[in-house]
Amino acid sequence: MNHGIAIGKVSQASGVKVTTVRFYEQIGLLAAPPRTDGGRRTYDLKDIERLTFIRHSRELGFEIDQIRTLLELQDRPGQSCADADTIAKARLVEVKAKIASLTALQAELERMVDGCSHGRVESCRVIEILADHGKCKHHLHDA
Amino acid sequence: MNHGIAIGKVSQASGVKVTTVRFYEQIGLLAAPPRTDGGRRTYDLKDIERLTFIRHSRELGFEIDQIRTLLELQDRPGQSCADADTIAKARLVEVKAKIASLTALQAELERMVDGCSHGRVESCRVIEILADHGKCKHHLHDA
DNA sequence: GCTTGCTCCTATAGTCGCTGGAGGATGTAC
């Protein structure tokens, strides 16, 4: 019996799926852990922390490469946190833009749905708006 | 000289990239057009309309399969538009949920960025919040 | 007619961040 946390426990504790933990190891986001005699991965508490960090970052919409940078920063606490700040700020700008875009989108979808008189397709506002971009007031970016 | 619109022109007119037009043909979203003697695709105005419809639908965040349904509906104008209405309503629900999620995200990112004193990583609010989910007030879903 | 240079063709592989399945080995509880 080896003393180390099995991948399933780590998965449960961190909220990252087992397959995803292995995937993170594969892409070098998480160091390859030691193995049992039988070849099973054994983790420790640090790994759970790291995976929690990754999961939370992913939930905040950071890309893997950005998380890589953030993790490197975390490993070197004496360094300036300017990079972390820059990454977070850039993400904030993205999020604001996306909210604006989705709000415009919401308005257009509401217009479509409200205008639909539940009749035939030939007079359907939904189809009509999709077909004719001229009827669209808002300029939408990637939604 | 054949009379038909070249893929480049269709792309320009519809706002769909040339490679994407070919991709749509490949997945059966757009019918394969006739060709010139030299083997080049020749389109007509209907195709531009269809591609514009597709592009606009994609901008509104509809999935390819949903667009397939919407296009089929458009082709049979006598039919009830209930399906189109259902698809649009479902998308509206998704968009509203996403806006809510992103707004929570925005708040958390602002908290991170505002709290960062631009010092060392060891006292960086950004890193700290990412590391410790307990400091996160909001429960975030997919952002 | 010939060359320049743009547009177009096919086919295939890559992007991102996972997710799922096959087929088998290991560990544990009774």
Next chain:
DNA sequence: GTACATCCTCCAGCGACTATAGGAGCAAGC
């Protein structure tokens, strides 16, 4: 000892494109 959960590797697939290689077509200028 045996049933069962968990783990292993490898590889394929998702959605919606995007990019690259290596050509062929075609219009305009000289």
